[in-house]
Amino acid sequence: MVGHDPVSTRVGNTLYEMVGPQLTERFREEAGGETMPGDTILVEGLRGLPSNAVFFLNLSPWDDDQEGGAVQVKLMFYSSLHHDTVFPMSSLLNELNSDLFQVLRLGINTILTSCEERGFGSVALPVLGAGIALRFPDSLVAKVLREEVHKFEQNRNSRTPMLINIVIHPNDEDSCEVFKSAQEAFQLRGFTKDVHQPYGVSTSKRIVLLGKTGSGKSNLANTIFGEKLFTTNDSPNSGTSTCQAETKSVNGRSITLIDTPGFFDTREGEEDLKPEIVSCITECSPGPHAFLIVLKVDKFTEHEQAVITKICQYFSKDALKYAVIVFTHGDQLPKGKKIEDFVNQNKKLSDLVESCGGRCHVIDNRYWNNKVQNNYRSNQFQVEELLNTVDKMVMENNGGYYVNQVFEAVEKEIQKEEDLIRQSAGNMPVEEVRKQAKSTVSNRFLINLAGTTTGVLLGAFCGVRAMVGLVITALQNSPVAMNFLKKIPALGGAAAAAVAGGGEVAVVAAGAAAGVTLAAAGGVWGGVIGRDAAEGAETLSEAVDMAANAVYNKGKKIVRF
Incomplete structure (x- = not known):
């Protein structure tokens, strides 16, 4: 704000339009009197705002006009800093403007510190002072903002993440260019150690659709986007067979939807899913902002119960913090009922939704395509x-996305590959660089994990800690891991076995009743052996053959067939 006036800038006026006179009333209550440059006033509890609070920072205008109230205010402030000192007017204004920047630095630091002390998970800073009311130089504001944010990050003691957004008006092209250059400099100088969004990663929200074949994932994706971008098939063999990702703006949001095959099917032949699980991990790297678990509004037979059991088996509690249950075939919902009523009729389903923070919605891809707003049975509304x-879920998760060691390892490899591509490809577009890097890393990881079971991969993807650790172990193949794996046969005599049949070779976990430990041990045992054997493979099929033969031969020495 300019001086002590909370509605003296475009941002202040916009806030006033949203909440009305309560803005100035609450401001006067909190201020208690006049404020000086550098003072901040925190106003909380403004009805009608999507944020918890607003900070007002008192700044004096930056200009070289030697007449008018703006300079008078600045001179009053300057005289409080430099008593009885005489300067030529030009020198005085230069010194004064320098002091104003120190005030800006102090204000930014005060705001960030206050946010941390109050436990705020995020803060949005406009380009403070660079508007038409205060006229601070864009380049200097960018410098101050990035330096103060970096200083705050370096000095803070809390390990709790806090998301700091810099908000630029879409028409402010000058500030956009300045901050784009500043961000690049920020990264080149090594300030991106803990920055939320890695270089080259899209700022879209990455949303993964999960469910069994025929649940309506692809149709749901098309409904969200409002056009048919994902392939659907109403034949008896319907179902997504490969991982597909598309990006589009929806109601002012940039959304990337990642459609997947039936990861939670209870059918046999799950080995076919391994390439798609790996592809999904790389496609949504560095991690998804949300999982949409797709189910039908339908009677709950043993098959549906088995799917829910499988979802609960593979998802960790951490991953469920990022999950929403979405029901399709909403036309099956009895009239007058909401989806919560349907959920409460089944204990296991109710428990699943509760594990996801109570988040559930319903869509109908065929009959709810009307344009009536505020109608529950309308896809537009839903x-x-x-x-x-x-x-809301992203905000509750401090603006972050879901990540575990597997996603971290994949993102690290993607960034390495991006660097190599940029060195050799010159001015290739950022999007193309990342696309190529993802493809290369996906193939490499698939070869390394050729001997790992589908269940272990899926568990690692969904955050089961044991599975995550075992996949990382298989990828790294460290001496410590090998010493651990040598003890696996003692876990149950037949921790893992290589079974040949029908021309196929697969790694399976013996003794299912022994639970996750033996299953995971068998998977990683095969994974490490397979990775070692397939290291020199040039193609996926060659890697699979080499890994399968190695696991089979090792298995014969441990287990009696």
């Missing part, structure tokens, strides 16, 4: 409600 839930 899509907006769903995206609002995702927005």
